[in-house]
Amino acid sequence: MSAPTPPGHAVADLLGLVALGELLAFDRMAADARLAPDLRRRAALSEMAAAEIANYRRVADRLTALGVPPDDAMAAYVMPLQAYHDSTEPRDWAEAVTKAYVGDAITDDFLRGIAVALGEPDRQLVLDVLHESRYAEFAAAEIRLAVAADPTVAGRLSMWARRLVGEALSQAGRVATADHGALTMLIAAGGDVDVAELFRRLTAAHTARMAAVGLNN
Incomplete structure (x- = not known):
């Protein structure tokens, strides 16, 4: 049996979350690029920021086409997402790229898990704008280089990554359950979305990513 079609306001709720995530990612990457040790790396992170703002525009345009002002759709998520970024401000380049590697991946896994509840074209749009x-x-590669240059960095970055994932999962939990009724309806409408299982998968994927760059979970 197919899952019931999610109501339109629930779709807009998720797209608002995606749009704000892209907008804040642009802000953060553009600022973090100034921490880069050389122009090549600064340009690379700036290119990532440019991709984020382009993705924001795609999602904002879709919200407008649905008759929902993007500002309205994003408003409910400002506090939890801004709280995450404010509490995880990187101090140097190694922490900035670790945040990009860990934090963005957790966000992508979360959105990918919820997107199964969407119909087309919105499901594909969400999948397309993931990093x-x-x-x-x-x-x-930047994390591995930092660890190779100074093995003691691994301990600091491991602790930083644990903080990042803890903050990300905490805010994702707020978004997925208590704070946003329409989004909760969307998750309920998507029969394939099991929130507890989704968070287990997020944690397992994070553990694998940590190991892949030589950090301890």
Whole structure:
């Protein structure tokens, strides 16, 4: 039996979450690019920021087409998402790329898990704006270089990554359950979305990513 079609306001609720995530990611990456140790790396992170704002525009345009002002759709998520970024401000380049590697991946996994409840074209739109693998590969390579240059960095970055995932999962839990009725309806409408199982998958994927760059979970 197919899952019931989610109501339109629930679809707009999720798209609002995605749009704000893209907008804040642009802000953060553009600022973090100034921490880069050279122009090549600064340009790479700036390119990632440009991709984020382009993705924001795609989602905002879809919300407008649905008759929902993007500002209205995003408003409910400002506090939890801004709280995450405010509490996880990187101090240097290694922490910035670890945040890109860990935090963005957790966000993508969360949205990918919820997107199964959407119909088309919205499901594909959400999947399309998730971060490209080349960005994760760039961040992973930078973490490995930092650890190779100074093995003691691994301990600091491991602790930083644990903080990032803890904050990300805490805010994702707020978004997925208590704070937003329409989004909760969307998750309920998508029969394939099991929130507890989704969070287990997020944790398992995070553990694998940590190991892949030589950090301890």
